[in-house]
Amino acid sequence: MSTFWSWYIIVLTVASIVGIWWLIRWTSKPIPKDEGATTHHVWDGDLEEYNNPLPRWWLNMFYISIIFSIGYLLLYPGLGNFRGLLGWSQVGQYEREVARAEAVYAEIFDRFAAVPVPELARDEAAMRAGHNLFMNNCATCHGSDARGALSFPNLTDGDWLWGGTPEAITQSIARGRVGVMPGWGAALGEDGVAEVTEYTLRLAGRDHDAALAEAGKPHYDMYCVACHGSDGRGNTALGAPNLTNDIWLHGGSRTRIARIIRDGVANEMPAQLHLLGEQRVHVLAAYVYRLNLEE
Ligand code: HEC
Ligand code: HEC
Numbered sequence: 001m002s003t004f005w006s007w008y009i010i011v012l013t014v015a016s017i018v019g020i021w022w023l024i025r026w027t028s029k030p031i032p033k034d035e036g037a038t039t040h041h042v043w044d045g046d047l048e049e050y051n052n053p054l055p056r057w058w059l060n061m062f063y064i065s066i067i068f069s070i071g072y073l074l075l076y077p078g079l080g081n082f083r084g085l086l087g088w089s090q091v092g093q094y095e096r097e098v099a100r101a102e103a104v105y106a107e108i109f110d111r112f113a114a115v116p117v118p119e120l121a122r123d124e125a126a127m128r129a130g131h132n133l134f135m136n137n138c139a140t141c142h143g144s145d146a147r148g149a150l151s152f153p154n155l156t157d158g159d160w161l162w163g164g165t166p167e168a169i170t171q172s173i174a175r176g177r178v179g180v181m182p183g184w185g186a187a188l189g190e191d192g193v194a195e196v197t198e199y200t201l202r203l204a205g206r207d208h209d210a211a212l213a214e215a216g217k218p219h220y221d222m223y224c225v226a227c228h229g230s231d232g233r234g235n236t237a238l239g240a241p242n243l244t245n246d247i248w249l250h251g252g253s254r255t256r257i258a259r260i261i262r263d264g265v266a267n268e269m270p271a272q273l274h275l276l277g278e279q280r281v282h283v284l285a286a287y288v289y290r291l292n293l294e295e
Contacts, residue, residue, distance in 0.1 A: 006080030013079060017066060024062050028054050109279040112286075117166035120283065121290035130287030133280055137272065146291050151250055151267055156291040159247045163236035164292060170285040174278070176271030179239040183264030184223055190262075192219050197258040203232040204246040 001009075038048045076084040083089070112126050120126050135144060141152045148154035153161060161179060162172050185193060199216030201208035221230070227240035234242035241249060249267070250260050273281055 001081055003081075006082075008080075010080040010082070013073070017069060020062075021066055024059060028059050109283065112283050113279045117170070117282070117286045117289050120286035121293060123286075126283055127287060127290055130283045130290070133276070133284050134287055137276065138284070146288070151265075153249055154247075155288050157247060158292050159242060159245055160236060161234075161239045161241055161249070164289075166285060166289060168236065169288050170281060172269060173284050173288070174271065174273040174281045177239055177269040179265070179267045181227075181240070181260065181264050181266075183262055184219075185262035187223065188219055188261075192216075193258055193262045196220055196224070197254060197261055200232075200243055200257055200261070201254065203243045204252075205244070206246060206252075 037051050039051045041049050073079050073082075074084070075086045076088055078084070108125075108129070112120060112123070112129070115123065115126070134142075134146065138146070142148050142155055143152070146155040147157075158164065160168070162168055162177055184196070188196060195212045195216035196219040197216070198208045198212035199214075199220050202210075202213040220228075220232075227238050228234055228243055229240075232243040234240045241247075246252065248257070250256055250265060272284075276284070
């Protein structure tokens with residue numbers, strides 16, 4: 001607040017308190033000697049007004065509230081830029097409350113941090129915390145049941161792009177992942193794409209055109225094995241999915257598979273470490289790990 005507005009508020013506030021004080025003094029006249037007399041004002045022919053003082057208790061309430069307001073304005077911020085003798089502020093109070101909550105949570109998360117992921121995945125308190133963290137930070141993309149959606153992986157099916165070990169899961173969450181599959185339309189042409197699509201369907205054990213699939217095999221061996229492996233089981237070091245289990249990140253229809261092969265795709269999981277910190281990432285890794293345990 002500029003000095004001008006600060007003084008503007010101070011003067012207005014102090015002036016109104018003094019003004020109210022004066023108004024009360026002025027209107028609370030002493031008990032008149034002729035108590036019971038009227039003011040000589042007459043309304044509606046016979047309605048008269050007694051000339052009595054304001055009730056004492058009522059006046060005292062006014063004085064008390066004036067004294068209270070002065071005390072309040074001295075102790076707390078209220079008079080322009082004056083911070084009050086207690087130095088209280090909303091921000092300060094908020095920060096104290098956050099610090100108090102942090103201290104409580106820090107103790108709990110310190111305990112969780114010391115427990116390895118597979119063990120932590122069996123700790124009910126940690127999994128409740130993990131569930132809340134997941135709902136707040138992950139469910140928008142992976143779904144509240146963690147089963148994913150088109151292009152967002154299901155985290156409960158035991159099928160991993162980047163690996164399901166505690167280390168791999170932690171890494172996925174902390175550092176994020178970018179899955180990049182180059183497009184092969186230019187190299188293969190439409191016919192080549194159609195052939196290798198049939199071969200991909202054959203790998204997955206799906207209905208396919210046997211002749212086209214056979215024609216697709218050399219394309220696969222030439223362009224695809226480097227990432228998806230000769231058996232089609234993928235490579236978690238590259239985030240290349242297993243093509244044999246009929247689980248499809250980008251949709252399992254023939255058209256969708258062909259489009260990925262033709263155009264390629266880049267899919268990103270944003271890094272969370274700088275947002276959540278190491279301890280919360282650790283609890284989330286255990287939560288995701290837990291989702292894949294056979295109970
Ligand atoms: C903005 C959307 C988005 C958010 C938010 C997000 N993810 Fe992801 N996540 C993705 C995408 C997309 C992928 C797949 C990346 C790829 O294709 O390689 C992924 C991949 C993953 C993987 C690797 C899966 C595998 O099969 O290897 C894990 C684990 C994961 N996310 C956990 C989380 C957790 C835990 C959170 C919350 C802290 C989270 N994600 C928040 C989009 C998101
Ligand atoms: C440079 C490595 C690389 C090569 C080479 C490559 N891919 Fe991929 N492919 C990937 C990655 C990584 C993904 C996952 C992209 C993502 O995270 O969304 C993928 C995804 C796919 C998908 C989608 C899978 C799904 O679950 O939806 C299909 C189908 C596919 N590849 C087929 C092929 C075929 C066929 C070839 C050869 C013509 C090929 N890929 C070559 C890396 C590669």
